[in-house]
Amino acid sequence: MTNIVLAAQAAQGSGMSMIIMMVAIFAIMWFFMIKPQQKKQKEIQKFQNELTEGTEVVTGGGIHGTVKSIDLAKNTVDVKIARDVVVTVEKTSVFKDMASTPQQK
Numbered sequence: 309m310t311n312i313v314l315a316a317q318a319a320q321g322s323g324m325s326m327i328i329m330m331v332a333i334f335a336i337m338w339f340f341m342i343k344p345q346q347k348k349q350k351e352i353q354k355f356q357n358e359l360t361e362g363t364e365v366v367t368g369g370g371i372h373g374t375v376k377s378i379d380l381a382k383n384t385v386d387v388k389i390a391r392d393v394v395v396t397v398e399k400t401s402v403f404k405d406m407a408s409t410p411q412q413k
Contacts, residue, residue, distance in 0.1 A: 355404050359385065368401035375402075 359365075363375045365387060373387035376394050383399045 352403060356399055356402060359399070359402065364405040365402045366405045367395075367397050368403070371395070372405060 359375055359378055361375050361377060364372070365375055365385075366372050367387060371387070371389055373389035373395070376386040376388045378385050378399070384396050385399050385402050386394050386396050387402070388394050
């Protein structure tokens with residue numbers, strides 16, 4: 309009878325430690341994966357909202373160019389990619405051109 313009671317108490321203890329372990333794993337994932345990704349997404353959105361003509365950008369497809377004009381009504385950006393070549397892309401697919409910005413060391 310006492311063996312059954314001890315086994316039941318051991319099972320309860322391991323259940324509680326399992327819950328604590330799951331919470332700890334979630335907290336680690338939150339601080340090392342989810343939170344930095346949210347911060348980066350906010351920076352990208354801020355850059356897209358502050359786009360101006362003449363800004364060097366990279367499209368989602370990897371095309372480098374310079375912003376020629378911005379149409380807020382259609383949420384599109386005209387990007388000059390070569391002499392006399394202008395493409396229209398969605399504003400959400402335009403990212404900062406890291407090659408044209410000075411790198412911090």
